[in-house]
Amino acid sequence: MKKWRNRRSLFKGKDIEIGGKINSETDPLGSLLRQLSLSNDFTQFTYHVNETSLCIGYYTSLIDTEILHRDVLPYLKRWESFASLSSVLPIEEVIITSEPAKIQESLLRGYLFIFNINNLHQVCLVKAGVERTRQVSLPEVEFSVVGPKESFVEALDTNINLVRKRLPMPEFTVKEMIIGKLSKTRVSVLYIEGIANKENVNTVIQRLSDLDIDQIMDSSYITQLIQDNQNSPFPQLIDTERPDRVASVLGEGKVAILVDGAPHGLIGPTTIFEFFYAFEDYYLNWAVASFFRLVRFFAVIFSILVTPIYVAVLTYHYELIPKDLVSTLVTSRSAIPLPPILEAIILELAIELLREAGARLPTKVGQTIGIVGGIVIGTASVEAGLTSNVLLIIVALAALASFTTPVYQMGNTIRLIRFPFLLMAHYLGLIGVAVSFSFLLIHLLRLTSLGRPFLEPFYPPRIQDLKDSLIRLPFSMQSKRPIQEQTEDTMRFNSKQAKEKHNTKRN
Amino acid sequence: MEEKEFQISPFLVFFLIHSVQLGVGVFGFQRTIMKSAGNDSWMTVIGAGIAVSMIIWIMYLLLNRHQKDLIGIHRDLFGKWIGGFLSLIWIVYWLLIGIIVLRSYIEIVQVWLFPMINMITFCIILLILVYYCVTGGFRIVTGISFLGVLIPFYIFFTFLFPIEYIHFRNLLPVWNHSVKELTLATKDMLLSYLGFSTLLIYYPYLKHPKKSQKWAHLGNLLTGVIYLFILIISIGFYSENQISRHTWATLSMWKIVELPFVERFEYIGITSWILIILPNICLSVWAATKGVQTIFHIKQKKVVIVSVVILFILLGSTVAIEGRENIENLNKFMSLLGLCLVFMYIPFLTLLSFLLSKIRRGNIGKA
Numbered sequence: 086m087k088k089w090r091n092r093r094s095l096f097k098g099k100d101i102e103i104g105g106k107i108n109s110e111t112d113p114l115g116s117l118l119r120q121l122s123l124s125n126d127f128t129q130f131t132y133h134v135n136e137t138s139l140c141i142g143y144y145t146s147l148i149d150t151e152i153l154h155r156d157v158l159p160y161l162k163r164w165e166s167f168a169s170l171s172s173v174l175p176i177e178e179v180i181i182t183s184e185p186a187k188i189q190e191s192l193l194r195g196y197l198f199i200f201n202i203n204n205l206h207q208v209c210l211v212k213a214g215v216e217r218t219r220q221v222s223l224p225e226v227e228f229s230v231v232g233p234k235e236s237f238v239e240a241l242d243t244n245i246n247l248v249r250k251r252l253p254m255p256e257f258t259v260k261e262m263i264i265g266k267l268s269k270t271r272v273s274v275l276y277i278e279g280i281a282n283k284e285n286v287n288t289v290i291q292r293l294s295d296l297d298i299d300q301i302m303d304s305s306y307i308t309q310l311i312q313d314n315q316n317s318p319f320p321q322l323i324d325t326e327r328p329d330r331v332a333s334v335l336g337e338g339k340v341a342i343l344v345d346g347a348p349h350g351l352i353g354p355t356t357i358f359e360f361f362y363a364f365e366d367y368y369l370n371w372a373v374a375s376f377f378r379l380v381r382f383f384a385v386i387f388s389i390l391v392t393p394i395y396v397a398v399l400t401y402h403y404e405l406i407p408k409d410l411v412s413t414l415v416t417s418r419s420a421i422p423l424p425p426i427l428e429a430i431i432l433e434l435a436i437e438l439l440r441e442a443g444a445r446l447p448t449k450v451g452q453t454i455g456i457v458g459g460i461v462i463g464t465a466s467v468e469a470g471l472t473s474n475v476l477l478i479i480v481a482l483a484a485l486a487s488f489t490t491p492v493y494q495m496g497n498t499i500r501l502i503r504f505p506f507l508l509m510a511h512y513l514g515l516i517g518v519a520v521s522f523s524f525l526l527i528h529l530l531r532l533t534s535l536g537r538p539f540l541e542p543f544y545p546p547r548i549q550d551l552k553d554s555l556i557r558l559p560f561s562m563q564s565k566r567p568i569q570e571q572t573e574d575t576m577r578f579n580s581k582q583a584k585e586k587h588n589t590k591r592n
Numbered sequence: 593m594e595e596k597e598f599q600i601s602p603f604l605v606f607f608l609i610h611s612v613q614l615g616v617g618v619f620g621f622q623r624t625i626m627k628s629a630g631n632d633s634w635m636t637v638i639g640a641g642i643a644v645s646m647i648i649w650i651m652y653l654l655l656n657r658h659q660k661d662l663i664g665i666h667r668d669l670f671g672k673w674i675g676g677f678l679s680l681i682w683i684v685y686w687l688l689i690g691i692i693v694l695r696s697y698i699e700i701v702q703v704w705l706f707p708m709i710n711m712i713t714f715c716i717i718l719l720i721l722v723y724y725c726v727t728g729g730f731r732i733v734t735g736i737s738f739l740g741v742l743i744p745f746y747i748f749f750t751f752l753f754p755i756e757y758i759h760f761r762n763l764l765p766v767w768n769h770s771v772k773e774l775t776l777a778t779k780d781m782l783l784s785y786l787g788f789s790t791l792l793i794y795y796p797y798l799k800h801p802k803k804s805q806k807w808a809h810l811g812n813l814l815t816g817v818i819y820l821f822i823l824i825i826s827i828g829f830y831s832e833n834q835i836s837r838h839t840w841a842t843l844s845m846w847k848i849v850e851l852p853f854v855e856r857f858e859y860i861g862i863t864s865w866i867l868i869i870l871p872n873i874c875l876s877v878w879a880a881t882k883g884v885q886t887i888f889h890i891k892q893k894k895v896v897i898v899s900v901v902i903l904f905i906l907l908g909s910t911v912a913i914e915g916r917e918n919i920e921n922l923n924k925f926m927s928l929l930g931l932c933l934v935f936m937y938i939p940f941l942t943l944l945s946f947l948l949s950k951i952r953r954g955n956i957g958k959a
Binding site: 407531 | 714724736739743850862863
């Protein structure tokens with residue numbers, strides 16, 4: 086992990102400042118209170134019960150005032166002694182402590198404190214945190230026509246609930262840890278004990294606990310930080326917003342990571358082919374699903390290769406094209422002054438511009454820009470003689486094909502790796518395309534996901550895992566868990582019983 | 593034996609053996625063997641295949657006895673210095689395989705695609721690929737061998753196109769050449785099968801080495817079948833006189849392929865061939881690197897430097913070879929060296945290993 090040069094000074098300085106004040110003075114609580122009241126959203130007031138005065142304090146931004154008014158203040162009237170507070174208050178977490186560090190930490194997690202002004206050595210901490218999150222809503226990135234329509238939200242507990250209600254079993258384990266010096270983000274590792282490979286779970290936990298970073302704002306931070314090869318454009322962990330997908334792959338023996346504040350979970354170990362699964366594939370008939378998977382896979386290959394092949398053929402290998410086809414190309418290109426590579430790069434960049442503009446603008450404006458820009462720029466550039474009709478069709482199709490990948494991050498990767506292919510095609514023709522393709526293959530061969538090969542089940546070849554890769558065979562044939570995950574319990578169900586159908590006799 | 597996580601499944605030996613045998617030789621092996629054996633040369637393909645299978649069997653005999661790679665066996669039998677020297681000869685041989693494949697491929701590209709191509713740049717680009725593959729370790733090299741067999745396999749179906757123009761009568765009369773001519777042609781054919789000797793160095797990386805033997809033989813069988821298939825089609829497609837004028841008969845045959853959207857299929861063939869020659873070069877460079885590493889006890893961290901040095905040697909010698917004449921000469925030298933090393937030295941070494949162990953056992957018994 087990279088170490089920031091000024092990181093130590095920043096944190097150590099603060100620690101010493103706080104610690105020093107607390108330790109040096111005889112009144113640790115008082116100095117803590119002074120420090121807390123520097124912030125304007127910290128409130129502190131005295132509350133008189135019988136003869137004693139209680140001091141109550143909290144961060145207004147972190148606690149639910151309703152809990153304070155409904156469940157704390159009324160009950161304080163029955164206050165007898167400090168020790169009895171935990172039985173008086175109708176709240177499960179009431180802690181009595183005197184450590185300033187503990188008080189400070191709890192306050193920041195949505196607790197409020199109560200203490201007797203005459204007795205500073207006992208402070209009561211009451212949990213009254215507020216959770217402000219949005220409702221569980223429709224999945225937007227991985228939308229499916231059939232199947233469940235729940236997606237993760239920004240609250241970790243809600244997300245775990247969404248998964249756990251699909252896996253009501255005690256073996257389903259959640260390991261939580263705190264990452265980030267500043268953000269103190271809760272990160273959970275989810276797996277099923279007895280199915281998931283211990284090595285995989287330990288790898289994930291080890292990598293997460295080794296992280297040394299100040300802020301974790303989203304799960305994509307985690308992907309970038311813990312994946313095996315951080316320089317590869319290919320993501321090596323899948324991010325998904327579908328709880329059903331997470332629950333399903335946990336059953337296959339994978340490990341999932343959920344991050345507080347991120348509406349996307351991470352799944353690993355994974356393979357490149359899993360990036361071409363839409364989870365809807367499992368909700369459709371296996372033949373239909375297999376067909377769509379193949380379509381998606383060939384769309385990706387088409388999207389990467391078609392423009393470079395156009396550039397290569399038109400720059401160097403005219404002879405490849407049969408006579409009838411070449412006349413079409415010649416009429417389309419005859420008025421164009423630019424060499425094929427410039428023509429292709431201009432159009433590819435135009436498409437990228439449209440996509441980027443569409444992604445940054447508000448939805449409604451974005452759509453308009455896409456349609457208007459696409460049609461107007463496309464037609465105009467052909468009429469102006471900057472690009473040929475044929476290339477316009479090819480580039481538009483390639484862009485369309487790159488959008489078929491169900492995982493958004495993979496789509497980005499595919500659009501990026503087109504450009505090296507283009508340049509090599511311009512330099513070495515078809516050989517350049519083949520060289521780039523070999524480079525891509527070797528790169529994919531070298532990649533691993535949590536230490537497991539990324540190109541599996543093609544290399545290393547595992548015939549058993551092919552049943553759910555480029556094609557998806559029926560559920561009755563999926564009785565074994567994939568070898569990729571090296572699960573502890575390899576059998577999912579009895580394949581014999583799965584194939585039998587029992588009808589009740591109709592009399 | 594290597595650590596488990598670096599080892600590969602035994603059936604991958606099929607691809608390792610096959611991919612390193614099949615290379616640029618496929619483009620032009622017809623002329624060399626038909627020079628002496630004519631229309632009977634299909635027998636030489638089978639004969640050479642059987643001979644190679646026997647050598648593979650002998651290799652396994654040797655390797656199974658020692659459970660070590662060639663370098664270790666040399667050290668056991670001949671001691672540090674002589675053993676090291678003999679190993680170095682093998683390393684040079686493997687490097688030469690890499691050089692000859694690379695140079696012949698570049699020659700084909702120069703003749704058929706880009707006459708004006710800058711050889712150094714092109715060579716560097718290919719060697720960067722090799723470097724990227726070899727530094728990934730043996731699993732990656734195996735991976736590219738595996739994919740290098742599977743992905744370009746479609747290319748062999750295009751040889752079905754010439755079938756409608758074929759005269760199978762060209763094969764007749766059978767057996768109109770003398771045994772001497774056939775033996776000569778078999779010797780020439782053996783060059784097209786070479787490269788499988790890298791088995792001697794990756795043996796410790798096989799998970800169940802004894803189980804892998806049948807896969808090695810099957811890989812050799814596939815090579816033989818492909819050569820036989822192409823040869824029979826070439827014999828039927830060309831006349832004997834014609835074929836003696838084609839340096840690359842296979843490539844010329846592709847000109848007949850015609851699809852609605854593509855003509856001049858040899859361009860696509862040559863392009864796809866990158867994936868076929870890549871395992872050739874990668875495996876031989878890997879074998880050389882591994883050999884140097886074991887002989888001189890170089891640490892894993894510095895292996896990168898070794899492979900860079902080896903690749904520079906490869907680059908230098910490839911660029912230095914100019915013209916058809918020199919390439920042909922190198923080919924001749926290679927086939928001689930290969931024949932000596934693989935077909936004479938390996939059986940000799942196996943015999944020696946058996947004898948030495950008997951003598952040593954006898955000595956122990958006496959003592």
